[in-house]
Amino acid sequence: MKFPGQRKSKHYFPVKARDPLLEQLTHNPKPKSTYVCGIDQTLVDIEAKVADELLVRYGLPTGNSTLIDDDKAHALYIELKQNDLISDEFAGGTIGNTVHNYSVLADDKSVLFGVMSKHIEVGSYAYRYLCNTSSKVDLNYLQPVDGPIGRCFTLISDCGERTFAISKGAMDKLTPAHINERVIENSSALVLTAYLMRASGEDQITQAAMKAIELAKAAQVPVVLTLGTRFLIEEDPKWWQDFIREHVTILAMNEDEGEALTGESDPLLASEAALELCDMVLTTAGPLGLYTAGYTEESEKRETSHTLLPGAIPDFNRFEFSRPKLKRDCQTPIKVYAHISPYMGGPERIRNTNGAGDGALAALLHDLSANTFHKANVPGSSKHIRDGLCYSSFSQICKYANRVAYQVLAQHSPRLSRGLPEREDSLEEAYWER
Numbered sequence: 066m067k068f069p070g071q072r073k074s075k076h077y078f079p080v081k082a083r084d085p086l087l088e089q090l091t092h093n094p095k096p097k098s099t100y101v102c103g104i105d106q107t108l109v110d111i112e113a114k115v116a117d118e119l120l121v122r123y124g125l126p127t128g129n130s131t132l133i134d135d136d137k138a139h140a141l142y143i144e145l146k147q148n149d150l151i152s153d154e155f156a157g158g159t160i161g162n163t164v165h166n167y168s169v170l171a172d173d174k175s176v177l178f179g180v181m182s183k184h185i186e187v188g189s190y191a192y193r194y195l196c197n198t199s200s201k202v203d204l205n206y207l208q209p210v211d212g213p214i215g216r217c218f219t220l221i222s223d224c225g226e227r228t229f230a231i232s233k234g235a236m237d238k239l240t241p242a243h244i245n246e247r248v249i250e251n252s253s254a255l256v257l258t259a260y261l262m263r264a265s266g267e268d269q270i271t272q273a274a275m276k277a278i279e280l281a282k283a284a285q286v287p288v289v290l291t292l293g294t295r296f297l298i299e300e301d302p303k304w305w306q307d308f309i310r311e312h313v314t315i316l317a318m319n320e321d322e323g324e325a326l327t328g329e330s331d332p333l334l335a336s337e338a339a340l341e342l343c344d345m346v347l348t349t350a351g352p353l354g355l356y357t358a359g360y361t362e363e364s365e366k367r368e369t370s371h372t373l374l375p376g377a378i379p380d381f382n383r384f385e386f387s388r389p390k391l392k393r394d395c396q397t398p399i400k401v402y403a404h405i406s407p408y409m410g411g412p413e414r415i416r417n418t419n420g421a422g423d424g425a426l427a428a429l430l431h432d433l434s435a436n437t438f439h440k441a442n443v444p445g446s447s448k449h450i451r452d453g454l455c456y457s458s459f460s461q462i463c464k465y466a467n468r469v470a471y472q473v474l475a476q477h478s479p480r481l482s483r484g485l486p487e488r489e490d491s492l493e494e495a496y497w498e499r
């Protein structure tokens with residue numbers, strides 16, 4: 066497990082031989098390992114730059130992720146191919162991307178539940194998916210299926226907005242029987258997407274996800290949900306509110322999804338409203354940067370040394386140096402918020418924003434599982450006298466998530482090809498001393 070993000074003071078984390086806390090580890094030379102697990106629809110992204118006219122012709126609302134039938138998928142693929150519009154084909158899926166990025170950042174294990182074609186030919190989509198997934202993602206629990214994995218036509222408009230057309234193949238065929246109880250119960254977090262709830266007919270991935278959620282809740286494993294697209298939430302915001310209230314610990318959304326869920330267009334107010342449903346929220350807001358929001362115990366709050374920020378909640382970042390806690394672990398819970406503008410103002414050129422939100426969520430997951438890792442290996446640390454949900458403060462998580470989102474944007478693909486640069490030994494320096 067790597068340290069989550071980069072900072073000068075690493076005194077709490079067992080990363081260096083001279084760290085005094087490491088003494089406790091020497092009795093236990095093999096550190097206890099931690100991992101996160103996720104469930105996804107196994108998808109390959111087929112990326113193409115297209116005119117808005119094509120989206121209209123195929124009935125694809127801009128920014129949405131629409132399921133299309135085989136005939137439409139065939140026609141679309143032929144049109145893209147004949148006009149030489151396809152720029153890339155790589156592994157995708159919002160949770161596949163997130164666990165891959167988690168494993169790259171943490172240099173540690175994650176587990177992915179989903180399906181995989183039984184018979185794989187070299188060069189096929191299934192083959193590409195496996196080749197483009199970090200070797201630290203454990204794929205041994207994938208359910209073998211007859212037929213192809215899904216295809217996600219990722220259509221990029223002139224403005225950089227991405228619109229998805231999903232040809233589902235066998236991606237929704239995961240069954241509850243292929244959810245491994247022990248793996249879920251021993252994980253640091255279970256990560257899901259709202260897309261899992263839209264399976265229909267005989268497809269059972271929704272039931273599989275529900276089984277995993279129940280197992281996670283019973284074992285007190287945090288359930289993390291990312292909302293996917295505002296169109297899905299808009300269909301029935303009340304249903305999603307109830308779902309989140311009942312099942313979700315940490316919610317990740319962008320500002321549009323936040324508005325669809327809460328009715329608040331201001332991402333800060335949307336985050337505040339979402340905190341009535343769950344314990345922690347990550348709200349990304351494109352060029353406005355991102356917010357973290359959550360709870361801490363009144364007596365443990367820590368005041369920021371940064372400038373207090375104006376907004377719909379004045380001075381909302383006052384206690385951003387606090388660590389997130391589960392609401393139920395606070396005697397007197399207070400809401401805490403932090404915000405950060407895009408790292409370095411964003412890359413000079415953004416070809417598309419595909420996967421930037423997934424990148425930010427992977428950073429948050431890394432911080433969360435680093436906390437579990439540290440607690441398992443250095444239980445006597447003063448860090449764990451009070452139960453925290455994450456290793457770092459709201460403010461640090463913002464910085465780290467933002468830095469990772471930048472990396473995804475800069476490399477023009479949703480899956481990190483490598484971790485953050487080692488030379489960047491202090492996030493503070495990277496931020497403020499360009």
Ligand SMILES: Nc1ncnc2c1ncn2[C@@H]1O[C@H](COP(=O)(O)OP(=O)(O)O)[C@@H](O)[C@H]1O
Nearest residue numbers: 319349350351352354355407411418421422470
């Ligand atoms: N146009 C942009 N300029 C600078 N940074 C951006 C831009 N778009 C996204 N980002 C960065 O990527 C993060 C996630 O982007 P966003 O588009 O909100 O996520 P999603 O992919 O979930 O819609 C933002 O919080 C920000 O840090």
Ligand SMILES: Nc1nc2c(ncn2[C@@H]2O[C@H](COP(=O)(O)O)[C@@H](O)[C@H]2O)c(=O)[nH]1
Nearest residue numbers: 106130157158159217229260419420422423
């Ligand atoms: N599991 C699913 N993933 C989907 C679906 N539609 C799109 N996607 C994936 O999202 C990422 C990009 O996410 P972003 O919102 O952060 O830009 C991309 O790689 C797609 O594969 C879906 O229906 N199910």
